[in-house]
Amino acid sequence: MAGDVLLLGCGRLGSAILEGWLLTEALPPARLVIATPSSKPAAEAARALGARVVTSPEGIEGLSRVVLAVKPGLWRQALAPWLPALAPDAVVLSVMAGVSGADIAAGVEGRPVARLMPTTAVAQAQGVAALWADSLEAAAAAQAAFGRLADLVPLADETLFHAATAVSGCAPAFIHALVEALAEAGAAEGLDPDAAARLARGALRSAAAGEATGAPLAALIDRIASPGGVTRAGLEAMREAGLAPLAAATVEAAIRRSRELG
Ligand SMILES: NC(=O)c1ccc[n+]([C@@H]2O[C@H](COP(=O)([O-])OP(=O)(O)OC[C@H]3O[C@@H](n4cnc5c(N)ncnc54)[C@H](OP(=O)(O)O)[C@@H]3O)[C@@H](O)[C@H]2O)c1
Known part of the structure; x- marks a missing residue:
């Protein structure tokens, strides 16, 4: 996977994902851009290893991946300033509950989208995550970013996220x-x-x-x-x-x- 990766949101799940990346070296810290309004221990640990921790996209361009880890009601306003920083073929990986792939794709000018519903055990590389992708390209990007952190369980139909959440997350x-x-x-x-x-x-x-x-x-x-x-x-x-x-x-x-x- 080439290009830099944006982690948008570093709360409970975003921090767990970041910890998993640092633990497994699935993504090199130098390629990580972490957008967080407030300081987070996981982000500071990543910064010490070479990641950029920022509050705005100033000076950043050509992002190849974005992981949406903000609250579902906030994603449009949180992502808006970052849209010009995304490469035309960037892939969007959403871990948000309840926001459809079609809604996300419409908000990112049709770029490929994958949705994942991971458990916070991704921090220990012991997670499990239901996965749905709208294209092979998005599925491959999800595998590259999350495959070492969680057992990725593909869903044939996006509506099955409800059932998958009941038998994994809950x-x-x-x-x-x-x-x-x-x-x-x-x-x-x-x-x-x-x-x-x-x-x-x-x-x-x-x-x-x-x-x-x-x-x-x-x-x-x-x-x-x-x-x-x-x-x-x-x-x-x-x-x-x-x-x-x-x-x-x-x-x-x-x-x-x-x-x-x-
Ligand atoms: N927690 C889980 O176990 C879990 C499991 C599966 C899916 N999810 C999904 O993961 C998403 C995040 O959940 P969470 O539990 O991690 O929530 P959370 O702890 O509230 O984290 C959300 C983070 O988004 C940050 N944020 C708010 N506005 C932002 C902006 N404009 N730019 C960048 N970051 C911004 C917040 O920063 P501040 O802290 O500075 O306010 C906060 O740290 C949700 O969509 C949820 O559905 C969570």
Whole structure:
């Protein structure tokens, strides 16, 4: 990928993306232009490595990529002063929720657009991101900028961002809520509440270590739940109590709200 890259917005997600770039060296700091109205630790770390941290496009031209990481309601006014600094074939990568690719393309004179919905674990190069692109060129630019930071999961249809957000961005909170419920159930069975919480949270870390092996979910479950055993009895009770409808209701509610906000 040639040319300089503009990161427009260095808040929670913008900083996480920047930290991921610095960690993985996916983009050389000397090619980064970071636009932020206020000072941010991640931007200062990038500046120390050679990035330009600016509040205006003065003296900057020929940008080949722009990553839109401002709030959805602000992107038009935030991007407007930067439009003359974009190369004619610049690609726009948006991480904003709820702003369609067509709206963005119309605002950047038809340049290629990709949308990504990353988790903030991009900072540790452990993220996951749904990806939709309006062209092969935009998909390639997204891969180059984010491929080392996150598992990029392509979406066939842009409207699937709502569902993808429910099962990735929102889901860590759902999983934490399950861990909390398990701890409460353990306490109800006589465990000290603090001990129950430590045990349940430790179980979550153990599950994450299994997940990190990349083994299929069914294999990870089978490894722990031998036929006729203790874990298998718990799993059967989970299913009988309505695990699948619970998951469906959770995802449906998140999708509904995402559509309302988008
Ligand atoms: N946070 C997440 O986990 C997450 C996940 C997926 C998608 N997103 C999307 O990512 C975007 C950013 O979310 P966020 O949580 O990072 O919000 P945030 O923390 O509020 O960050 C937005 C940043 O935009 C900056 N900004 C405002 N006007 C600007 C301008 N004219 N030029 C450059 N920067 C400007 C703000 O600067 P100041 O701090 O100086 O005001 C702020 O730091 C949103 O569109 C959201 O939908 C976020």
